[in-house]
Amino acid sequence: MKPITILAFSGSLRQGSWNRLALEAMAALAPSHVSFAFADIGSLPHYDPALDGETPPESVVRLREAIAAADGLAFATPEYNYSISGVLKNAIDWASRPAYQSVLKGKPAAILSATPALTGGVRAQQHLKTILSATLTPVVQFPEVAIGLAPEKFREGALVDAKTREFLEGLLGALTASISHNSARN
């Protein structure tokens, strides 16, 4: 099998973040030819067009290179006030330039959300889909993975809920299928 690399974005920087744990659970479910790396979005400055000239900040260059090198992306977003987190939006804004020709263009992406609330972060996911449509990033549409009541689904950092594991496996399968389809076309 051709190796596949996935760059994962946790929209939460919190130690013990449910979103980060969900991405780690997804990585642990991956078959041997699929490897995950985590994007470092916490060290990015606030987006400022004046910084985005010929020599952007080192952290931005690293992020753009990591996205360019990846075969696909996996975003996990918390829901902050019915939307995605500022830290994730900031990372996407940096990655999104130059507009319509950025490293995000055409890069297959899976999205998920996790929250202690019953609602699972579905509102944030809708916003994330809209944002990624602006960057021309094809998003896997099914299965939708919205992890509600997150604290009940993990124990000591590990995913223990069988149904959630099944959904994450399904999402990973859909992402790798989209990546294979994408690379067959290019």
Ligand SMILES: Cc1cc2nc3c(=O)[nH]c(=O)nc-3n(C[C@H](O)[C@H](O)[C@H](O)COP(=O)(O)O)c2cc1C
């Ligand atoms: C500023 C802020 C706003 C929040 N707004 C929402 C919200 O709109 N919907 C929701 O389900 N949870 C909301 N929460 C709770 C988060 O879902 C919760 O903190 C969650 O654990 C964040 O994800 P993490 O565990 O990956 O850090 C909010 C939390 C913060 C700090």
